[in-house]
Amino acid sequence: MVCEDDWKNPVATSMYHAGVAIGSVLTIVADWYGRKPVFIGACCVQILSQVLSVVAWNYPVYCFSILLSGLFGITNYVVFFVLVTEITDRKWRNFITIASAFGFSLGYCSLSLIGYLFRSWRVYVGVLAFIGALIYLPCCWYFPESCRWLAQKGRSDESVKYLRVIARVNKRTATLNHKLEERGGYVIPKNNITSTGMMESMRVLFRTRIRAAFLTSVLGWTVSSSLYFSIALYSTEFSKDRYINIFLGGLVELPSCILGFILMKFLGRPRTAALLMVLGGISSIALPMVPQHLSGISTILAMVGKASSYAVFCAWYLISSEVVPTLQRSASLSLCASASRVGSLGVPYFMFLRKYNYWAPNMTMGVAAIVSGIFGIMLVPETRGINIPDTIKEATENRRFYRIDIFKKFPPQNTTQDEDARQYDHEHIPMI
Template structure:
């Protein structure tokens, strides 16, 4: 149907323009790219692939009002007898135009996106185990090199198949370094700084990068040059090897106590604090040392009923949130207006979402904060179907509010999940949850494509699932004001629905236990 084309416009947006008239026998299916659901309506007699342009057509297309654009199966005479179609001049060297990802091949564009998320899924599966075995820092920089290297090779792709295979490897590297960096920051920082890092520190810069993407794409129309421009900044991470330390918590869990103590003393010196003579409690070290020979695998996430319940709920929660987040992001080109502006607005709305999530994490219980964000995001998506079709601005506003709520929840779920698992399997737990999230991201393009049958169906499904995930969140244990568990035995002490705000004295003692002065700076 004609919506099928409009929902793949993101793959070719801004890359073509109508320039001249071609005979009806010419296979110019790309002509439909001059139209779009935001300014044209289906009008071709004989097939759903016709568009009659309106006065609202973007000037860069050069299409006058009333021009009929028809295309169905790459042969115009099957659609409009004796008619004419528009010949398209390339304004850029896009992937779609270079490898003819239109008409019978239009399925390849969305598949490439799904293959990237397949790589992210595979990376989520192995990154946790690699990081728990070889260390957070080593895996972080190894996968950074992997992402940057394969992205650079991708610039020289000679076929769609080569590009897609490399996209899988890029996805594996991308999520692996993201999870390793997130867990490293979670373990090396004190509680107050940790929340700041996990929300504003990580997510705000992610949003800034998201905002730069449509800006780069607007000015760099050649896909190879665009990819190169997005790849080279990875080289700036090389000097960080000499700045970022290994996680002391991971070193302790591996029985490497002296290395952990050296890092802590270096932090104390950097912060101008005199470290105590005894930093690590010998009794706790003995407990950790008794477990250090044990090898932990993904099966340990199902070892006890407590951890198994948390793992199942986390997997479902991450998957649903991912469907909503990536579904709304991929649906941005289908909104009314300029695709670049809409993409930019979709990124901008994430900034206040991250700020609000940070404030909620600092002052309110985790599960109630997450549930509120999910209820907001899900309910506004369900309301979209009630908006009259001519009030497009209100529909866009509700979509952005839905993106705001789901983005806030996405930011909080990283912190929440990391706090629920003990140190010995924390990276594995976050990695498994992230793996479930990637299953959601793989499915998200197909949620968007359901709009070909009913334009409200994607919002109804995503909204309903998001509300259900908000209810699910209420059954998770509370971690607000609690120290991070280090061992599986400590995990057994975690209660379910019970939440007791710690008293000031208890909270101060826990803050002192987990957050000594030497950890109160990010200047490692």
């Protein structure tokens, strides 16, 4: 796609981003039909879309395959994240979040090696499809459904079955409380289950006390995405070799994952988000102020801002999944991911304003990041050390806010007698 066809490259890229934007919204169906079937379905279609891209016989078919790849690629990523957070106890949720981001960066780095070995783009995409199929195929048999989602849908027998399977795989004895086995324990009876449709999810997210934390998460996702790409436009290339440049571009994000893990482990979710947003905002504001002959300082500021905005994504991912009930968790991440896509799509046009005012774009992004960080510390409750909420009541009862007292300490959540079965199954049985 060169010479008179050079316009096709940006169009194909736009099709991919459009697919990601649509897929971000569609992940909400995992709240209706379950995590596992949506995840497996998205994985299968993603592989098929790559195969279609390899055999594409004309440009429209190629664009359609790119659209499908973006659509179902983001769907399986978000739904997978929801699923693993729901089958992991509170001690490991931070690690799982960082591990997901770490795996994403490693995958990004591996693209340079695969691209270097297979120069033909059709062979390159075909190899990626083959590797993806090898990774996804075992999920059809060994990937569990979310026990929490099954419990909240009143399917207690299936929930208990998966808990026993998880215990057996981990070589543990699942001594389930008789209350869980006979009455479903914390499982909601089928006749008391509310709708999980679009309108019900919107009502819960926008008309309950969850609203402030959820909207702050949406703002955080949007600003983080915009900040990441706006700073990336300022960063210099590491090498003139495109393969090395792609490899190093992914490699520099690995320390960001480690930074996010450490901060969330010791500072918690809201304080980590606020700190990284402020740090990224300051980097964005300072970047255009550096004289052109001090390129080293510009590069350092760009890397600090990029690392901060990437690490804070891990915090927002975790926050937006931990402040909402189980039946609205996919909807929360879906809307947040859609907001971030809107933010990233608008960055190229927003940065074009440099033609009229060189400082305006980065100054605006920096101020927005700092403001969203302040909102995060004020409106988002601390979720470190507590169980992930299953019901609206549990989500709204979390009043662990820092507000202006950023040094406040919250004790770990205590376990009541009524939660014995739930605590045992999600704390003492290591979830896979």
